[in-house]
Amino acid sequence: MIPAPFEYAAPKTLEEALRLVERHGDEAKILAGGHSLLPLMKLRLAQPRYVIDIGRLRGMSYIREENGHIAIGALTTHAEIESSNLLRAKCPLLAETAAAIGDVQVRNRGTLGGNLAHADPAADYPAALLALDVEIVAASTAGARTIPVNEFFLDMLTTALRPGEILSQVRVTPLAAHTGAAYEKLPQPASGFAIVGVAARLRLGKGGKIEDAGVGVTGLGPKAFRAEAVEKALRGKKASDKIFTDAARYAAQGVEPLADLHASADYRREMASVYTRRALKRAFARAQGKA
Amino acid sequence: MKLSGQYSLPAPPAKVWALLTDPGRLAKLLPGCERLDPEGPDRFKAAVKFGIAAISGKYAGTLEFFEKKPPRSMRMRLSGKGLPGFVDGTGQVELAEKGGQTELRYSGEAQVGGMVAAVGQRMIEGAARKIVDEFFAAAAEELKKE
Amino acid sequence: MSAEIQVRVNGKSYESQIEPRLLLVHYLRDVLGLTGTHIGCETSLCGACTVLLDGKTVKSCTVLAVQASGSEITTIEGLSAQAPTNGNGLHPVQEAFWEKHGLQCGYCTPGMILASVELLRANPNPSQPEIRHALSGNLCRCTGYQHIVQAVEFAAKKMKSRKR
Amino acid sequence: MPAATRYLGKPLKRKEDPRLIQGLAHYVDDIVLPGLHHAAILRSPYAHAQIRSVDVSKAQSAPGVVLVLTGADLRGSIGAVPCAAQIPDMKAAPRPVLAHDRVRFVGEGVAVVVATDRYAARDAIDLIEVDYEPLTPVVDPEKALEKGSTVLYDGYKDNVAYRWELEGGDLKAAFKKADKVIKQRLVNQRLIPVAMETRGVVAEYKPGERQLTLWSSTQIPHLLRTQIASMLDVPEHSVRVITPEVGGGFGSKLNVYVEEALLGYLAMRLGKPVKWIETRRENMQGTTHGRDQIDDVEVAFKRDGTILGLRIHVIADLGAYYQLLTPLIPTLTGLMASGCYKIPAIRTEIIGVLTNKMSTDAYRGAGRPEATYLVERALDLVAAELKNDPADLRRKNFPKLEDFPYATPTGIIYDSANYPRSLDLALKMSDYKKLRQEQAKARKQGRCVGIGLSTYVEICAMGPSSAMPAGGWESATVRIEPSGMINILTGASPHGQGQETSFAQLGAEILGLEPDDVNVIHGDTSIVPYGIGTFGSRGTAVGGVAAYQSLMKLREKLAALAGFLLGEDPSKLVFADMKIFSKFQPKKSLAFGEVVAAAYSAKTLPPNMEPGLDATSFYEPKNFTFPFGAHVCVVEIDTETGDVRLIKYVAVDDCGNVLNPLLVEGQVHGGIVQAFGQAMLEEAVYDEQGQLITGELMDYAIPRASDMPWMETGRTVTPSPVNPLGVKGVGEAGTIGATPALANAVADALAPFGVRHVDMPFKRERIWKLMQKGSRRAK
Structure with a gap:
C-alpha cells in the first residue's frame, strides 16, 4: 500500500502552518502523527494534493496547568497522555482513555489533535472529552477561538473546525473533589476501535447524591455524543446500582446506531446500556475513593 | 446496502417532480455533483465527487430514470465508478401530497464494491445517509425559494 | 517533488533525497537496505514493521520517512549495540527469544523483539498479563505467543542480573 | 529411533534462529x-x-512504466493454474493467469504493470480503465445449488463441481x-490463512x-x-525455484499461483528481473482460503452410548476456480469421519x-479439522442427549488397544494409538472432576461456564504415493564433505518448523557428531534432490525418514571403511564423540575426520568401495x-455481552517419538x-454481492497474545510402526484437536x-442473541 503523490510542507511555526492551510484550502490535509490520515492515504481513499506536516511545530506538545485548567497541546501523543503524572492525579479519565487506544506503537505516534480532528465515529477520546466537557481551541490566521466539545463533533468524520483552522489545544477542567470517572469499552476484535465506548463522570454530594454527571458515548452512532438523557436521569438522585441500571437504559436515546459486520444496530444499542452502567459503577466506586 | 427514508418537502408534488427530473437543477443540489449531462431521454452522464472529509473520491457514471409516473413515482438507477470503488444502485421514489406539501419516500438498494466496500464498510451507510440528507435539505431550500 | 532528510539509523548518519510519500519502512528497506524490518499488514495492526524512533516503538509502515527526518532510528540490525551483550553480539531480548523458542517462521520476530525491548524498558519486571497486553500490537501466526511470553520473562530476569 | x-x-x-533474531535472514522481498x-x-x-x-493506454505512457x-x-501464452486433484466426473474450472473474458471473484487479476520501481507500478494501476x-x-453455496441460479461457467448446467461418496459398513x-x-x-x-509474510515472487531470466x-x-x-515449466512451456531443467526464508504458510503456500507463472513470463519477456510482493489486501482476497463447509450430520446411537453410524452430507464451497488441491480437501473430511472411535458404519456425501x-x-x-469437528460435536450432542459425561462417552467408543492397527469403515488403517491414556492424562x-464441580457452583451463582473436551486422531505423514496426487515420498541427500562436515x-522445505535443527540432531546422533557439524540445506531445486514439500505434517515423518535412510547408508559405508582400516568387524563399531571405535x-x-578423509583420498579403500561419501x-x-490426543478447556461467557473468554487450556498430544x-x-x-x-474470531465474510468485507486485518481478527490464557501441554508417546523413527508428525495436531474442544x-x-x-465463530453478538432467546424462553 502506497500513498498517491502529494506536495509536502513542514512548517516550523504555527503561523506558517496556518498560512499554508489557508492558502491550500480543502486540497490540503494536515498531518500530525499520521495515524488517522496515513492509513486513508495508503488505501488511496484520501488523496490530498498538499500535506502540511505540523508534526515539527515546536511548543504544541505539552500537558500543563494554567488558569485553573489543564491545557494539552494538540501534538501531545496518546502515550504522553497515558503516562502523564499530572493527568493521572487530576484527570485520570483521560489517561485511562488514552491507554485504551490501539496499541503501544500507535499510542507512541498518534496525537490528541489528530485523533479529534479526524473525528472517527469509533475513536476513544471523544467519549472522555464529552464526559469531561472540555474546550477545544482552534487556531487560525484570524486568531484562536474555543469550541465547547459538545459542539465540536458534527457528524461522521466532520467537526466544527472551519477551513483554515488548526486544532491547537484541548482544555480540561481537573476533576472536582468527590468525583470519579471511568471509561469502559467494547473493542472491535480486529481493529481495537470502539464498538461502543462509554466515559462516565460522577460528582457526589452528601449521602451519595449525584450532584453532577457527564456521560460521553462513542462508537454507537455516526458521531460521539453526550448522553444527556442518562445524565438527566442521574442528577440529583442517590447513587445506587439500580439508578445506574435505570439511567443506562437511555444511553442510546435519540441515536440511530451504526451497523457493520462486527455489531448490528440492536446489539450496539444494548451494549451502549451495558457499558454505560459499567462505566457509571466504576466511576461511582472511584468517586467514593474505591477502585 | 439498503437505504430508505422519508422527507417532507415544502411544495406540492408537481413542483417536486419538476425539480427532481431537471438535470440542471439536480446537478446543483446533488452534493459534490460536478456535471450532469443528458445522454438520452431520462439518462444522464454524471461526474460526482462523493465522500466525507478526508475520504472522498471522484466517480463517473450514469443516472437513469424509468417507470416514471408523474408526479407520483419513479424508479432510478445509478451507477458510478472511481478509484475508491464503484456503486451500482436502484431505487424507488414516491411522492404524496399532504396539505400542499409533499411527503417523499424513498427506498433503494446499492452494491458498493472495491476499496470502499472492503475498508469503509463501517462508514458507507452513514455516508450514504448523510449524502441523501444533504440532498433533500438542499432540495427543500430550493423549493422554498420558488 | 522530492524532499531531503537526515536520519541516524543504528548509529550511522544518512542524508537522502526522497519522495515525500516514501514510507519509513520502504526507506529503511529499499533505500538503506536494512531488510530486517518486515511488512506484514500495511494497516498498522500487525507490528512486523516496528522500529525504535527516538527510542520509542512505532509502526514504520505508518510513518513517512520525511516525518522521521532529524530522528534517531534503531532497527533489529542495530539492536545489539543498545545493551550489554553476552559477548555473542546479541541483545538479551534476542538471546531470550532464541533460548525459549520464541519464534518459528521468524517474520514477526524483529518487531516482536523491539516491542519487548520497549516493554522491558518501561517495566523491567512485567507480569504475564502485562506482557500479553504490551505485545498486543504485534501479531504472530506461528508460536501461539506462549514461548514469546516466556522469552520476555526470561529476558527480564537476565537483564536484571546483568545490571547488578 | 536409535536407542542412544x-x-x-x-x-x-534452534540453529536457524541467530539469523532470524538479528534481521539477517532473507525473505523474498529482501532479495534485490x-x-x-x-x-x-x-x-x-x-x-x-x-x-x-480494458484500456491501458494511459498506464502504458506513465513515468517508469x-x-x-x-x-x-x-x-494462449501461459497455461492455466494446475489442479492435481482428480475426482471422477469433476467439472473443469481452470483459472487463467489473468482474466480475459470474465472475472469470477473479487481480486482476480485483470492486468499487470511492470515499472522501474514499486511506487510507479502502483500508480499506473490507477490509470487502467476496465469496462x-x-x-x-x-x-x-446453497443458493448456488438451487435451480435457476446463475451459472459460473458457460456450457455447464449448474454450479456443482463434483459429487463424491464414501460408504463403509452397513449404514441402513x-x-x-x-x-x-x-x-x-x-x-x-x-x-x-494470514501467514504473516504475504506471498511474493522474484523472477530472473x-x-x-x-x-x-x-x-x-x-x-x-x-x-x-x-x-x-509446464505452464510456461519451457524445459523443466531450465527452471530453478528457490525458496528463501518463508514467513509462514499453513497450507496457503502449498500451491501454484498465477503470479508465479506470470512473473516468470515477464522476466523472460523483458529480460529483466521482476519482483511482485503481495499486499495484505491481495493476500486476503487472492491467496487460498480454508474450510468453508456446511455439514449435515446424523448420528445413530444406542441408549447405552454406543455410536452405531454416521451419515454426513457436506456442501463444500470451492470458490470460483481450482487451485492445486481444491477439490481434494473436502474428501479428507470423509476419510477421517470415524474420528478416534469404533463406528461400524459411515457414509459421507x-x-x-x-x-x-x-x-x-x-x-x-485441510479437511481433517472439519472431520474432527463434526465427529466431536456429534459425540457431545449424544452425550448431552443421554446426559452422559462426554469423557465417559468417548471412552466407551474408543477402539480397544488390541484392535490396532485399526481399520476404519472409511478405508484407512490407524497405525497405533492409546486413546484412553491420552484422555486420562488430559x-x-x-483436574476434570474438580472443574465439573466448580462449574456446577458457578452456574448456581449465575455465571456461565463451559467445559469442553475433544479426543482426536488425525492423519499425517502424507503419505503413501498411492494416496497422493503427486506422490507421497520424500527425498534426502546426505553429503559428508572432505573436512568431515555434514x-x-x-x-x-520447512518454513518455521525447525528442521534445520531437528535434522541436524538426527545427523549428529547417527554419526556421533555435534549438531553444529551438520548443516541442513533445503528449498533450492538446483541443489536439493526432488521433493514433494512441507505440508500435511510430513516434514519429519516422511522427509526426516528419508534423511535418516541416507544417514544410515553413509554410516554403513563409514563403518565398512573404518572396519577395513582398523581390522574390525564393521558391525562392532560405535559412532560417538566424533570418533569411530x-x-x-x-x-x-x-x-x-580420518575415516572421511580416507574415503575422499581413496588410497586405501576396501575392494569395490567407491570413493566419496554421498x-x-x-x-x-x-x-x-495417525497422531492423536485429548484436549480440555474451560470458557466463561459474559452474560451481558456474550463475550467468550478462554480461561484454561490443557492439551495432551501423542505424535509418536519426538526429535526435539x-x-x-x-x-x-x-x-x-x-x-x-x-x-472465536475468524471468518472470511463476503457480502451478498461477493465483496470480501473482511479484506484487511482491520476487519479480519486473528488472535493476539492478550486473547490467550496459559496453555498446559502434556504428551504421551506411542511410536508409529510405519517408519523406523517411530515419528508421526505434529504440525496440525493443535488445530485439529482444539477447534472442537473450544466449540464443545x-x-x-x-x-x-x-x-x-452454536456455529463458529463465537462472536459476541451471536452468543448474546442466543442467551437472550434462552433467557426469554426460561422465563
Whole structure:
C-alpha cells in the first residue's frame, strides 16, 4: 500500500502552518502523527494534493496547568497522555482513555489533535472529552477561538473546525473533589476501535447524591455524543446500582446506531446500556475513593 | 446496502417532480455533483465527487430514470465508478401530497464494491445517509425559494 | 517533488533525497537496505514493521520517512549495540527469544523483539498479563505467543542480573 | 529411533534462529537484483462480471512504466493454474493467469504493470480503465445449488463441481438398530490463512544460459518448478525455484499461483528481473482460503452410548476456480469421519460447489479439522442427549488397544494409538472432576461456564504415493564433505518448523557428531534432490525418514571403511564423540575426520568401495501415521455481552517419538491458537454481492497474545510402526484437536440456555442473541 503523490510542507511555526492551510484550502490535509490520515492515504481513499506536516511545530506538545485548567497541546501523543503524572492525579479519565487506544506503537505516534480532528465515529477520546466537557481551541490566521466539545463533533468524520483552522489545544477542567470517572469499552476484535465506548463522570454530594454527571458515548452512532438523557436521569438522585441500571437504559436515546459486520444496530444499542452502567459503577466506586 | 427514508418537502408534488427530473437543477443540489449531462431521454452522464472529509473520491457514471409516473413515482438507477470503488444502485421514489406539501419516500438498494466496500464498510451507510440528507435539505431550500 | 532528510539509523548518519510519500519502512528497506524490518499488514495492526524512533516503538509502515527526518532510528540490525551483550553480539531480548523458542517462521520476530525491548524498558519486571497486553500490537501466526511470553520473562530476569 | 539419545529427543535451541533474531535472514522481498523491476496487478472489484474492454493506454505512457499486459494479451501464452486433484466426473474450472473474458471473484487479476520501481507500478494501476458488465454474483453455496441460479461457467448446467461418496459398513442396518438419531447442521466457516509474510515472487531470466530462476515464498519448490515449466512451456531443467526464508504458510503456500507463472513470463519477456510482493489486501482476497463447509450430520446411537453410524452430507464451497488441491480437501473430511472411535458404519456425501469467491484449499489440517469437528460435536450432542459425561462417552467408543492397527469403515488403517491414556492424562492435568464441580457452583451463582473436551486422531505423514496426487515420498541427500562436515539436503522445505535443527540432531546422533557439524540445506531445486514439500505434517515423518535412510547408508559405508582400516568387524563399531571405535576394544579407534578423509583420498579403500561419501534416498512410507490426543478447556461467557473468554487450556498430544520437544511444543501452541482463531474470531465474510468485507486485518481478527490464557501441554508417546523413527508428525495436531474442544466448551456453557449447538465463530453478538432467546424462553 502506497500513498498517491502529494506536495509536502513542514512548517516550523504555527503561523506558517496556518498560512499554508489557508492558502491550500480543502486540497490540503494536515498531518500530525499520521495515524488517522496515513492509513486513508495508503488505501488511496484520501488523496490530498498538499500535506502540511505540523508534526515539527515546536511548543504544541505539552500537558500543563494554567488558569485553573489543564491545557494539552494538540501534538501531545496518546502515550504522553497515558503516562502523564499530572493527568493521572487530576484527570485520570483521560489517561485511562488514552491507554485504551490501539496499541503501544500507535499510542507512541498518534496525537490528541489528530485523533479529534479526524473525528472517527469509533475513536476513544471523544467519549472522555464529552464526559469531561472540555474546550477545544482552534487556531487560525484570524486568531484562536474555543469550541465547547459538545459542539465540536458534527457528524461522521466532520467537526466544527472551519477551513483554515488548526486544532491547537484541548482544555480540561481537573476533576472536582468527590468525583470519579471511568471509561469502559467494547473493542472491535480486529481493529481495537470502539464498538461502543462509554466515559462516565460522577460528582457526589452528601449521602451519595449525584450532584453532577457527564456521560460521553462513542462508537454507537455516526458521531460521539453526550448522553444527556442518562445524565438527566442521574442528577440529583442517590447513587445506587439500580439508578445506574435505570439511567443506562437511555444511553442510546435519540441515536440511530451504526451497523457493520462486527455489531448490528440492536446489539450496539444494548451494549451502549451495558457499558454505560459499567462505566457509571466504576466511576461511582472511584468517586467514593474505591477502585 | 439498503437505504430508505422519508422527507417532507415544502411544495406540492408537481413542483417536486419538476425539480427532481431537471438535470440542471439536480446537478446543483446533488452534493459534490460536478456535471450532469443528458445522454438520452431520462439518462444522464454524471461526474460526482462523493465522500466525507478526508475520504472522498471522484466517480463517473450514469443516472437513469424509468417507470416514471408523474408526479407520483419513479424508479432510478445509478451507477458510478472511481478509484475508491464503484456503486451500482436502484431505487424507488414516491411522492404524496399532504396539505400542499409533499411527503417523499424513498427506498433503494446499492452494491458498493472495491476499496470502499472492503475498508469503509463501517462508514458507507452513514455516508450514504448523510449524502441523501444533504440532498433533500438542499432540495427543500430550493423549493422554498420558488 | 522530492524532499531531503537526515536520519541516524543504528548509529550511522544518512542524508537522502526522497519522495515525500516514501514510507519509513520502504526507506529503511529499499533505500538503506536494512531488510530486517518486515511488512506484514500495511494497516498498522500487525507490528512486523516496528522500529525504535527516538527510542520509542512505532509502526514504520505508518510513518513517512520525511516525518522521521532529524530522528534517531534503531532497527533489529542495530539492536545489539543498545545493551550489554553476552559477548555473542546479541541483545538479551534476542538471546531470550532464541533460548525459549520464541519464534518459528521468524517474520514477526524483529518487531516482536523491539516491542519487548520497549516493554522491558518501561517495566523491567512485567507480569504475564502485562506482557500479553504490551505485545498486543504485534501479531504472530506461528508460536501461539506462549514461548514469546516466556522469552520476555526470561529476558527480564537476565537483564536484571546483568545490571547488578 | 536409535536407542542412544545424545541429541534426539532433546530440546536443542534452534540453529536457524541467530539469523532470524538479528534481521539477517532473507525473505523474498529482501532479495534485490541489479536492474530489478516491479510488477503490480490490477484486480477485479466485481465478484462476477464480463470484461467488455480494458484500456491501458494511459498506464502504458506513465513515468517508469515498462510494460502493461492484459488477460487478452496473455491468452494462449501461459497455461492455466494446475489442479492435481482428480475426482471422477469433476467439472473443469481452470483459472487463467489473468482474466480475459470474465472475472469470477473479487481480486482476480485483470492486468499487470511492470515499472522501474514499486511506487510507479502502483500508480499506473490507477490509470487502467476496465469496462465491466456486471453479472449476478453467486455467493451462497446453497443458493448456488438451487435451480435457476446463475451459472459460473458457460456450457455447464449448474454450479456443482463434483459429487463424491464414501460408504463403509452397513449404514441402513446401523440406523435401524439405533435407539436414537440426532441430526445437526454444522457450519465450518471460511477462513483466511494470514501467514504473516504475504506471498511474493522474484523472477530472473538469463537468456545466455536459458535459465529462469524464481524465488518464491512457497512450501513446495519442486512441484512448483515442474508446474511452472509446464505452464510456461519451457524445459523443466531450465527452471530453478528457490525458496528463501518463508514467513509462514499453513497450507496457503502449498500451491501454484498465477503470479508465479506470470512473473516468470515477464522476466523472460523483458529480460529483466521482476519482483511482485503481495499486499495484505491481495493476500486476503487472492491467496487460498480454508474450510468453508456446511455439514449435515446424523448420528445413530444406542441408549447405552454406543455410536452405531454416521451419515454426513457436506456442501463444500470451492470458490470460483481450482487451485492445486481444491477439490481434494473436502474428501479428507470423509476419510477421517470415524474420528478416534469404533463406528461400524459411515457414509459421507460431498457436493463441491463453485461460487464467485476465492478458491478454498489446504489450510492447517485441510479437511481433517472439519472431520474432527463434526465427529466431536456429534459425540457431545449424544452425550448431552443421554446426559452422559462426554469423557465417559468417548471412552466407551474408543477402539480397544488390541484392535490396532485399526481399520476404519472409511478405508484407512490407524497405525497405533492409546486413546484412553491420552484422555486420562488430559483429565488428570485439568483436574476434570474438580472443574465439573466448580462449574456446577458457578452456574448456581449465575455465571456461565463451559467445559469442553475433544479426543482426536488425525492423519499425517502424507503419505503413501498411492494416496497422493503427486506422490507421497520424500527425498534426502546426505553429503559428508572432505573436512568431515555434514550437509543434509532435504526435499521437504520447512518454513518455521525447525528442521534445520531437528535434522541436524538426527545427523549428529547417527554419526556421533555435534549438531553444529551438520548443516541442513533445503528449498533450492538446483541443489536439493526432488521433493514433494512441507505440508500435511510430513516434514519429519516422511522427509526426516528419508534423511535418516541416507544417514544410515553413509554410516554403513563409514563403518565398512573404518572396519577395513582398523581390522574390525564393521558391525562392532560405535559412532560417538566424533570418533569411530570398536565397541569391545575402544582403543581401536579412528577420528571421524580420518575415516572421511580416507574415503575422499581413496588410497586405501576396501575392494569395490567407491570413493566419496554421498547418499540419496527416496523414502516411500507404507502408510499414513495417525497422531492423536485429548484436549480440555474451560470458557466463561459474559452474560451481558456474550463475550467468550478462554480461561484454561490443557492439551495432551501423542505424535509418536519426538526429535526435539521444544519444536513439538511450539507447533502445538501455534496450532491451538489458530484453532482459537477459528472458534472465536475468524471468518472470511463476503457480502451478498461477493465483496470480501473482511479484506484487511482491520476487519479480519486473528488472535493476539492478550486473547490467550496459559496453555498446559502434556504428551504421551506411542511410536508409529510405519517408519523406523517411530515419528508421526505434529504440525496440525493443535488445530485439529482444539477447534472442537473450544466449540464443545461454548455449547456446554450455553446448555442452561437451552442451546444445543452454536456455529463458529463465537462472536459476541451471536452468543448474546442466543442467551437472550434462552433467557426469554426460561422465563
